[in-house]
Amino acid sequence: xxxxxxxxxxxxxxxxxxxxxxxxxxxxxxxxxxxxxxxxxxxxxxxxxxxxxxxxxxxxxxxxxxxxxxxxxxxxxxxxxxxxxxxxxxxxxxxxxxxxxxxxxxxxxxxxxxxxxxxxxxxxxxxxxxxxxxxxxxxxxxxxxxxxxxxxxxxxxxxxxxxxxxxxxxxxxxxxxxxxxxxxxxxxxxxxxxxxxxxxxxxxxxxxxxxxxxxxxxxxxxxxxxxxxxxxxxxxxxxxxxxxxxxxxxxxxxxxxxxxxxxxxxxxxxxxxxxxxxxxxxxxxxxxxxxxxxxxxxxxxxxxxxx
Numbered sequence: 001x002x003x004x005x006x007x008x009x010x011x012x013x014x015x016x017x018x019x020x021x022x023x024x025x026x027x028x029x030x031x032x033x034x035x036x037x038x039x040x041x042x043x044x045x046x047x048x049x050x051x052x053x054x055x056x057x058x059x060x061x062x063x064x065x066x067x068x069x070x071x072x073x074x075x076x077x078x079x080x081x082x083x084x085x086x087x088x089x090x091x092x093x094x095x096x097x098x099x100x101x102x103x104x105x106x107x108x109x110x111x112x113x114x115x116x117x118x119x120x121x122x123x124x125x126x127x128x129x130x131x132x133x134x135x136x137x138x139x140x141x142x143x144x145x146x147x148x149x150x151x152x153x154x155x156x157x158x159x160x161x162x163x164x165x166x167x168x169x170x171x172x173x174x175x176x177x178x179x180x181x182x183x184x185x186x187x188x189x190x191x192x193x194x195x196x197x198x199x200x201x202x203x204x205x206x207x208x209x210x211x212x213x214x215x216x217x218x219x220x221x222x223x224x225x226x227x228x229x230x231x232x233x234x235x236x237x238x239x240x241x242x243x244x245x246x247x248x249x250x251x252x253x254x255x256x257x258x259x260x261x262x263x264x265x266x267x268x269x270x271x272x273x274x275x276x277x278x279x280x281x282x283x284x285x286x287x288x289x290x291x292x293x294x295x296x297x298x299x300x301x302x303x304x305x306x307x
Contacts, residue, residue, distance in 0.1 A: 006048035008209045012040035015216055019223060028226065032083035032219045035076050039212065042072035047122060056120040063117045066124045070111075070141040071104045077148040080215060084152055084167060103144050110137035126201065129188040138185055142178045149174045149211075163225070166218030173211030177204045233258045236294070239287045240265040247278055263295055 056065040113133040128134040184200030252264035
């Protein structure tokens with residue numbers, strides 16, 4: 001599965017790097033950007049770039065790297081959920097960070113009860129599945145991820161945008177993969193045959209990591225859509241401003257919010273037209289009409305923001 005882990009790592013890393021300028025320029029999407037970065041670090045602990053043994057040796061060589069992996073993955077999924085909530089126009093501050101930190105502490109309790117944790121192993125939990133502490137540790141971690149994925153599914157259930165469909169597909173695959181893996185660990189602990197055990201184990205990586213890639217793809221889709229909307233709005237403002245400047249009519253005060261700027265420009269153009277200071281060409285009438293239609297679609301948002 002090294003190739004799959006490498007593919008996921010590269011996807012997350014590229015998503016993180018290409019969004020650095022926008023993340024520093026605007027707070028919108030900053031949580032999802034952080035989620036990509038933390039997620040990339042979580043995948044890095046699986047050894048697609050640096051061997052797991054090398055990473056774990058720096059931490060003492062007792063598979064502490066597995067615990068770090070759990071913590072990073074859990075924080076990444078929490079950030080993903082908070083990012084999805086913010087896309088819907090919610091509070092941009094992440095909620096209850098103390099809860100996720102406490103949950104990470106709970107995961108550590110059964111981990112440190114696992115006996116003979118050395119030497120470093122890529123499939124650490126599978127190798128120690130005979131110990132109940134190992135099964136509990138992995139189950140607590142994966143249950144946390146599954147609950148966050150379930151909350152994501154509930155949050156986006158009624159949303160129609162294509163990006164939310166990617167969230168739904170990704171969240172579903174992650175939950176399915178986790179359910180199968182927990183069943184596999186329990187059965188293995190109870191002495192299931194190696195054939196059944198390996199068949200169940202084989203389900204986890206393709207479903208879980210494919211789901212993660214779909215969610216990241218959804219994040220990238222929203223980011224790209226936001227860039228396209230911003231470009232179209234800037235172009236719209238430039239065309240409206242040109243109508244006024246070509247007639248030597250003063251521009252209205254500039255607003256930080258582009259929607260308010262378009263609205264102010266339209267009012268100025270309408271007033272000038274009524275006073276017969278402006279006679280619009282056919283192309284200019286098309287620009288004004290398109291801008292008016294765009295303002296009408298977001299008018300409830302403008303009213304809500306000003307109230």
